[in-house]
Amino acid sequence: MARNKHPEQTVQQILNVAAQLFTDKGFEKTSIQDIIVALGMSKGAVYHHFRSKEEILDAVIEQQFNYSAQMLDHLITNTSTTPAREKLVQILEHVVSDPQAHSLDHVLRTQIKNPVFIVRGIQQAVRIDAPVIAAILREGITDGSIHSEDPEACAEVFMMLVNIWINPTLFGRNSSETKQRLYFLQRLMNMLGADIVSESLIERILDQHAAMGAYPILNEDDDRNEG
Template sequence: MARNKHPEQTLEQILSVSAKLFTEKSYEKTSIQDIIDALGMSKGAIYHHFKSKEEILEAVMDQQFSYAAEMLNHLIVNTEAPNARLKLIQILENVLADPKAHTLDKVLSHQIKNPQFVLTGMKNGVEKDAPIIAGIMIQGQEDGSITTEFPYECAEVFMLLINIWINPTLFRRNRAETISRLTFLQQMMRSLGADIITDQLLQKVTEHHASIGGYQ
């Protein structure tokens, strides 16, 4: 493959091929040389954009987070429901069902043991996703479908627990232990006045972790 004369296209090719290799071979077993060979580019073309494999992973992660954010915004605008609670439930289920949003979950499930990744995930959840979810909760306060008095705090706690605490890889949990914690989160959110975790969503989250090999 000849080197693309357009830098933005070259960058996209690097990220696309790298993501595919990270998923198929694992991040640890993929070398820079593997990426170079798969691209058919010169080593200089890769190092023009990235200094290391770690930088490539960070860029791939950023791309994944950006897509997820765009998808969430799209769903908020286009999801119709009788009330805000049902709208939020539909959004959460659609996010989980979108395969493109979870392309790298198998890769990231192993990287979650990396402290920097955990911190990045926590910050993204609290600073970017939680305010969006809180906005829908406020709409729920207005239509009576959500009764929490602390929509922002409730949304932040939900994102921290669902993204980090629930993850079985980080805490070396089996399926039963993960289901127990999901059930606790479901009841906790209900008691806080934000009954947004349905049994169907609980089951889908459980199956998703199984599909990426998250259970110990």
């Protein structure tokens, strides 16, 4: 495969191929040589842009974060549902169900206990996602559908809890324990004046975690206890 004349196209090729290999083989089992062979590029062409597969993974994750942020902005711009609470509920349910937003979940799951990854996830939630959510909460305060006294802090707490604390892989929780915490989050947001955690959102989050294999494998005794 000839190298693209435009560097950004070459970088995108590398990220696309690497993301597919990370998904198919797993990050740990994918070598930088695997990526080079799959691309059909020279080693120098790849190393010109990335020094290691870890650096490629960082770029893949960053691209995924950027997609999620752009999707959120697009949904807000194109969602006319009023009042604001209903709009936010609709947006959150769509985000959880969007296939592309979760296309790298299996890859990201391998990094979930990496402290650097966790910090990046928290920063993404607070600096990028939460301000968007807070803007809709402020709309809801204006139209009377939201009653939060501090929409910025409310949005930050919600994003950190749903992205980090709720994640069953990070804490080794089963589906029952995860569901219990989702209902706690629902009650907490209600107490904060933001009734945005719908029953549908809870079920979609549980289904999404199940689809990515986030729950620990249960033995027979655990299975009976959970049921």
